[in-house]
Amino acid sequence: MNLGQQLSILIKNTSIISDPQVIDCAIKGITDYFACSLQACQKDDVHKLLAWIADEGGNTRALLIGQKKLVTARQAALFNGFQAHCLDYDDVHSDVRGHPSAVILSALIASVRLDSIEQKVDSRRFLTAYVIGIEVMALLGKSVNPQHYEKGWHATITLGGIAATAAICYLYDEPFLSQALTLAATQASGMRLLMGTPIKFLHAGLAAQHAVQSVEWLRAGIHADQDFLDDKLGFLAIYGQGNTHFDLSHWGKTWKIVDPGLWFKNYSYCSAAAYIADAGQLLYQNLSFEFDNINNIVIYFAPPNSDAALIYKTPSLAQQGRFSAEYVLALTLLGLPLGFEQFSSQPISNAIKQLMQKMKRSYQTHLTPHPEAYNGRYVIIDIFLKNGKKISQCIDIPKGSPKNPYSQTEMSLKLHSAIKDQAKTEQLLTDIHKLAKGLDFRQFLLSYLFTL
Amino acid sequence: MNLGQQLSILIKNTSIISDPQVIDCAIKGITDYFACSLQACQKDDVHKLLAWIADEGGNTRALLIGQKKLVTARQAALFNGFQAHCLDYDDVHSDVRGHPSAVILSALIASVRLDSIEQKVDSRRFLTAYVIGIEVMALLGKSVNPQHYEKGWHATITLGGIAATAAICYLYDEPFLSQALTLAATQASGMRLLMGTPIKFLHAGLAAQHAVQSVEWLRAGIHADQDFLDDKLGFLAIYGQGNTHFDLSHWGKTWKIVDPGLWFKNYSYCSAAAYIADAGQLLYQNLSFEFDNINNIVIYFAPPNSDAALIYKTPSLAQQGRFSAEYVLALTLLGLPLGFEQFSSQPISNAIKQLMQKMKRSYQTHLTPHPEAYNGRYVIIDIFLKNGKKISQCIDIPKGSPKNPYSQTEMSLKLHSAIKDQAKTEQLLTDIHKLAKGLDFRQFLLSYLFTL
Secondary structure, eight states, X not given: OOHHHHXXXXXHTOOOOOOHHHHHHHHHHHHHHHHHHHHHTTOHHHHHHHHHHHHHOOOOOEEETTTTEEEOHHHHHHHHHHHHHTTSOSOEETTTTBOHHHHHXXXXXXXSOSSOSSOOOBHHXXXXXXXXXXXXXXXXXXXXXXXXXXXXXXXXXXXXXXHHHHHHHHHTTOTTHHHHHHHHHTTOOOBGGGTTSTHHHHHHHHHHHHHHHHHHHHHTTOOOOSOOSSSTTSHHHHHSTTOOOOOOTTTTTSOTIIIIIEEOOSSSSOGGGHHXXXXXXXXXXXXXXXXXXXXXXXXXXXXXTTTTTOOOSSOSBGGGXXXXXXXXXXHHHTTOOOSGGGGSSSBOOHHHHHHHTTEEEEEOOOSOXXXXXXXXXXXXXXXXXXXXXXXXXXXXXXXXXXXXXXXXXXXXXXXXXXXXXXXXXXXXXXXXXXXXXXXXXXHHHHHHHHHO | OOHHHHHHHHHHTOOOOOOHHHHHHHHHHHHHHHHHHHHHTTOHHHHHHHHHHHHHOOOOOEXXXXXXXXXXXXXXXXXXXXXXXXXXXXXXXXXXXXOHHHHHHHHHHHTSOSSOSSOOOBHHHHHHHHHHHHHHHHHHHHHHTXXXXXXXXXXXXXXXXXXXXXXXXXXXXXXXHHHHXXXXXXXXXXXXXXXXXXHHHHHHHHHHHHHHHHHHHHHTTOXXXXXXXXXXXXXXXXXXXXXXXOOOTTTTTSOTIIIIIEEOOSSSSOGGGHHHHHHHHHHHHHOOSOGGGEEEEEEEEESTTTTTTOOOSSOSBGGGGGGOHHHHHHHHHTTOOOSGGGGSSSBOOHHHHHHHHTEEEEEOOOSOOOTTSGGGOEEEEEEEETTSOEEEEEESSOTTSTTSOOOHHHHHHHHHHHHOOHHHHHHHHHHHHHGGGOOBHHHHHHHHHHHO
């Protein structure tokens, strides 16, 4: 039996998960997803996409989060994925090297038909479908990375469409699961080159659309009889850059949503820059020198290439700064806030540019990181002063990463800052926690739709 | 200036083409496109996709060819691309190693809004847009092939979406051309693995959809400020397998639709098997032996890997036989017709399987092909008889290929066999030829829509 068939059988045979630790992680992921979506729902680009959807039209079935609107399933997938990711504020998974929930939850939610009272969707099955989506995405990532990512692929979309397809097919127990995975795999695209443009965010929506349309076309009766994974012309051969080991041995015993776990963000820059931000903030708090005294700054990354996502060394627009170690370090060293307004489409100021010009990147491997540092990643900032002194700061487990997580209070505050209304925030948190008890997910969306 | 910018400027500055040889090729391509689309318009899978479109709904703007229906532009692109390609009966371009017109014309036609009387589309500009689409697709193919194709990519979709985007942007003189190319490029996907399944045909529709939605999202105001082609994380780096030479030096002097030109088909198997079919038919006409006397058959391909598209050596379903040298050779040696019914979803008979078992493939390079044989390709069939004799047949310029083209009469017959009505066929042929004179392409589609 080939790997694609093995994967399909494992997915189909997965029982609804009740392990509290797993469910707790899923609940956190869903909470964060709504916080990111609602934080973004008044954004300019979101309104542009809304206007396009109104112009295209279609039968109204699936929820646009935070917009009090029903649209087609493909439109909902595209839109919700874009909206959830468009502040780069949503969760990350280190095996994926990308954003899983913006894709998987957007596709799952888009697949729920709200125009029919016949279809009930068990919320516990929904939670398990989400866990399975994360699992498939992380397993694919573990198999093809780091080469896949370093080659230039944007894993959020290349792996996300397949993962979201697995999740939808599990939710509805679709008989064509393996064909749907193949159909999603043959739509896998997305270049990291687009980071720093709004298309990076559209990638999350496209991946969710790939999943939804794959399932719809198979339901319509179009066949895709082929296994996608380990053929010599298959997904691993094409996207794996030589990596073809796909490890299914832990399926059902441990889940990737728990270990290594999701990485949540309270900022809108790339999580690879979180190390930089934490180091910069500590340096700023402890600094006892004038900026004029800085001779140069070296940013050490370990292991080599762990800065692959930070593609801008000399960004000119603030939005490119999401992917710039230099920009995030300059902001923190200057004591500037790291809010959304610092990552807009505006040009970067000269003061920041001058500070960035003093920085260079380097790579080192001799230091031993904290044993819980994921993949042995760490960052060291060395500031060399004109008087010959050096000030240094190392970060190996940044805030928000699974081993240094935000508290429940911090997560609730993130949701509150998106919703802005205390009572509504508490109601939504209560409702999200009820998903673990088993209720109709469709009803959850409908009541949610009409209160927010 | 980088390659993406150079390409965009060349496209924008291209004048409407009036060279009769170029226009003649474009007219032939359009004629063939309608023949393929209309031949397929009652097919089962086409009806399934129609039902899916009706279920999704949307504002009605763009033509579904041969279906007397208007749908959304994205649906029309997807459907028309699928329909035009779903018999594998449509044109091929050797630089592309795929099917250009099914993608480019489907996207162009889907982009024409038929719900508004304000928008006029000059048919001469339409023809030039089509020529530009073919040019971009062939230039991309020339740059990334053969490695791109051999790696497992399906060039019809990976290159087609970008090419069709170039065509649409030229047609409407869109200011965001280079961004649209980037947005199409980041959607480039499609595995050759899917050959032998209906998804191969859906790939043509997906590519057309990639183009249409790229243009729509840019019109909606979503930005994609990045050049796609020659960045170190760009299209050529990711999809070129090391090939990064992209030759723009002939732009506007010669056109790829003329040289090497389009390859038309009067059969529904892969054009790589056309060499086999021609050889098999000649052998059948000259055969003077019993099948029991065949000891074994060797199929020589030159140059090596020129059989890459023929992925099935032992097909079990007739539809897989489209991509099987062995199946097509067995059909011809047995004197069986090569009509659509021989490439259905039915199992292959035992008589054919037994004959296929006597065949093996080999590769050779010592023979000099005809100087006009494209890329030096040829096929030799050696039949070894039990009495020690050998019967041999070589084909280097198969029927339908640009250097051995179908006559105008043969092309008209192909259209007639699709439309079935002589008067309507003649009317359509007359209308298509009028496109070169300059008329509103929208009116052409509308009158066409209401007569067929």
